[in-house]
Amino acid sequence: MGLRKSQSTVFDVAAQAGVSIKTVSRVVNNEPNVRTATRDKVLSAINELGYEPNAAARGLSGKRSYALGLIYENPREFSYVGAVLKSALSACEELGYSLLLRPVTLPGQDLVPEVRKFVLQTRVDAIMLTAPVVDNPEVRQALDELQVPTAFIGPSLRTASGVNVFCDDRQASYDMTAHLIALGHRRIAFVKGHPDHSVSLKRLMGYQQALTDAGLPLRADWVTQGYFSFESGVTAAASLLEKTDRPTVIIASNDDMAAGVIFEARERGLNVPADLSVTGFDDTPLASHTWPPLTTIRQPIEAMTEHATRSLIARLQRPDQKASSLHFDCKVIIRGSSGPPL
Amino acid sequence: MGLRKSQSTVFDVAAQAGVSIKTVSRVVNNEPNVRTATRDKVLSAINELGYEPNAAARGLSGKRSYALGLIYENPREFSYVGAVLKSALSACEELGYSLLLRPVTLPGQDLVPEVRKFVLQTRVDAIMLTAPVVDNPEVRQALDELQVPTAFIGPSLRTASGVNVFCDDRQASYDMTAHLIALGHRRIAFVKGHPDHSVSLKRLMGYQQALTDAGLPLRADWVTQGYFSFESGVTAAASLLEKTDRPTVIIASNDDMAAGVIFEARERGLNVPADLSVTGFDDTPLASHTWPPLTTIRQPIEAMTEHATRSLIARLQRPDQKASSLHFDCKVIIRGSSGPPL
């Protein structure tokens, strides 16, 4: 492989424009105190030479790297993480930031060194945390000690500092359950989410509260453990549907599991929703693609992530701000997988 | 263990270990010619200080950034891109590289400046290209002019340089079609993929060739245009199934569309596979999650990507290598969505 054409630098641009490198820097960074005529000269020099600032030099010299880090648990499927990734990336791009990915594995033997290494090596300006890592106390403390500005996407508790975005999973779950009760259901089962995720408990609590408020008993045998995966939905459904007094609805704590429930129902020759109603959570693309399509809860992941990203970057300009937190509403989306009981 | 406002550098480590910064550098980079005792001293100093090398400084000084760039078309769903992303990331991590993402939009008005900017600003050591960008002539030329080592994942034609991984989509499609013919099908429809993707044509050709070899006519009205999305699968199925002499099989050019076909079949009260067999391509997670699960073609995306990533990085150590290309086999996976015709 030959030599790479050497890329032009601020010096080249400065020479071409007949100014100093500092002036070039000012123009590139949109700093004030540059005469319009001067700015134009520099801009056209930049154009002619095809100059692009070197991010490494910038990061070394200045204090900031113009990069954010996104820490997430490596998923089997990108339903949730994919949505976060996509909107974080587009917001970053628009604001001139890049996004560095750091998948981790939970429960991690020792996430702290990994996170430390990530932050220190890359010198990201800030970190974004998604569920379930967002609730990991070790990671949070490590970040706190490193003094990295952090955005928390869907944390269990709002933090004393940083950017928080969340929605009321408990309420959403309550609403879904109440909706099903209103349809006439009395035999309502529930598939819990992964125990590491704080939302799992919240969704369970909403379900239980709605039953209680309606005067229905809480039957422990109608609550099964799931792990947010399709397969765990299949397994959970199998155990719920083999009972003689089987439920008329299964509420799954996410769409992947709900798809698994539908799958298992069909395997057993049950019709959805005639014989069994099924509902999910998240309104991922999958929810529209099952047959019948899933009644689910739309959580505005994109909007939440975009807000978190923008707030985080805004906060980098003006530090020492207090914690901010923004609440987003969830919404029950009714599709074909649910209906009144027979 | 206390608060560390400023992160330690090679100088701190050197002082702590009583050596020069160059020796620290040697240890950090596993260079030879360091006495074991010296190495140990340095290592423990590194440990005590919690030193981590600064990637920006490294990138600026040396000529490599230890980062790869991944360029992909921003997807609606991460079925294909997600698989590539995941395995590229894990290979990178293992080899001490980071991965920078660059989603683009095709057809892009002007991808060249975007790609140029990406490469020049980040100074990535190499680029990975996925379909369909991998076949975009402008992008390829821009990369060529920038003299960036490139890996091509699933290119239409093998390139004169760089790393190529691909599999024989035409053959895979042929095999699938032949399998269906062997089952007794004679009325076989096909949903094409997005015209921007080179695999779309290959998959169509395999289908046509199999029909021809079996002495079956090519019916133009049984070939519909799709765009790799679930919705386009629904639309295509609708047009195929409203015919009076409808096909007994629909071969969709990817799993998302196949899921759409199943969806539409059920909407019309058709049973799969009794009334209609449906097949997909790619064996994404979705393929196992539809009901019935999809007969499809497994393309070893992870293995291909991992190989591409490793080869690319290996090539960075020893430049001036010739082009390499590795072929991976596809395999028909038979599941419940296909069966003999009635």
Place this chain on the structure above:
DNA sequence: TTGTAGGCGTTATCAT
């Protein structure tokens, strides 16, 4: 085996 000097391309400081 180890150390010293110089430079990578940018931003920051302090002049002018």
Place this chain on the structure above:
DNA sequence: ATGATAACGCCTACAA
């Protein structure tokens, strides 16, 4: 409004 010069943290040369 503009410019000279010093960091930034590391690596590549070349010495010793």
